[in-house]
């Protein structure tokens with residue numbers, strides 16, 4: 001099925017390229033001003049279920065929200081697992097997560113072009129390319145903002161085939177007859193985007209720092225896209241580690257701070273990149289493998305007691321299976337069965353006689369209890385993920401448990417049955433209340449326990 005979609009994209013892309021040669025633009029000689037101070041580029045992150053999100057439904061029940069989160073986490077886990085074991089072609093134009101509404105956890109909002117036009121982009125640490133819909137968009141999925149019109153922007157330039165960025169972004173034969181670089185980004189579910197590679201001015205806007213422009217950023221200007229849903233986003237912001245990624249272009253550093261996912265009105269979730277990214281806190285080694293971000297998880301504690309788990313279950317095998325990935329697109333965390341059994345038994349021991357177990361319809365195998373986190377977990381300890389380098393990632397009750405109903409909550413560290421002994425994934429709930437900073441060149445991730453609001457001062 002995916003192949004059929006690819007063929008369709010290829011065919012229609014060719015049609016597009018044959019019929020739109022008026023796209024040749026006169027190249028603007030770049031008038032870049034030199035910047036001395038290390039720049040930082042800040043954008044608010046909008047969670048899918050936040051009141052600021054175009055997907056926000058004030059009438060949604062907790063059950064509706066949880067059902068989506070659980071499905072999306074499972075889909076993301078499957079994707080990460082496939083990617084970690086190289087189960088599909090690693091050409092970047094093929095490797096990416098589904099930019100589907102069910103699988104988009106965070107969106108970034110910044111502007112393209114001159115004059116700047118805001119775009120709402122799905123943030124994805126699992127793919128590399130930055131792309132947006134561009135006019136003419138003959139067959140594109142629906143988005144909430146007007147479609148970007150490169151002909152109205154004075155800073156838009158197509159990317160010549162000979163550009164190194166073309167080779168990096170579009171391996172293989174990806175030139176049109178006018179020697180413009182073309183791209184095809186395919187995602188795991190058959191969703192795809194295709195168009196011309198280009199450069200453009202991006203503008204980040206923050207209340208305290210004003211406007212921060214990035215000139216000549218490489219991006220995919222998608223004139224076609226395929227997705228079987230009504231979208232809101234206008235493209236994808238790939239934050240992967242490859243050469244083509246905006247992250248890499250801006251100094252191979254980025255950080256995000258997620259304060260609360262439960263609170264739809266929480267306004268301080270944010271993403272920062274550039275040389276001036278605040279790199280603070282305790283550092284743990286980062287390893288890149290198949291373009292995913294791996295950490296070394298050494299153990300888990302519940303309260304003060306270190307659980308009896310063999311650290312080997314968290315490491316990657318020489319053949320590349322297993323290991324521990326940190327991800328921003330997964331809400332829940334997942335550990336392998338042998339670790340899950342120990343954690344779950346320990347939680348049950350503490351809850352025994354105090355909390356009443358219930359079965360959750362969306363996750364029948366999860367460890368769930370009746371009650372509310374705030375009222376019924378008073379005195380219940382948090383958990384700690386012990387990472388290499390002596391770094392402790394602390395999960396308080398709202399990071400360790402997830403509200404799943406009016407009077408129900410479940411352990412947010414789960415195990416997916418039928419997945420075999422596989423990958424461990426540190427999801428976004430576990431990273432709440434931390435500023436997580438990636439220094440890709442130095443191969444380190446920094447964790448700083450912080451109120452995200454403080455980063456704005």
Ligand SMILES: *[C@@H]1O[C@H](CO)[C@@H](O)[C@H](O)[C@H]1NC(C)=O
Nearest residue numbers: 054055056057058059060061
């Ligand atoms: C939410 O419910 C109100 C009242 O029933 C209704 O008017 C509104 O259209 C609903 N909103 C959405 C997004 O479904």
Ligand SMILES: *[C@@H]1O[C@H](CO)[C@@H](O)[C@H](O)[C@H]1NC(C)=O
Nearest residue numbers: 046052053054109118120205
């Ligand atoms: C995106 O930013 C623009 C300009 O700053 C703003 O007008 C718009 O409301 C923002 N969109 C969202 C979904 O936050």
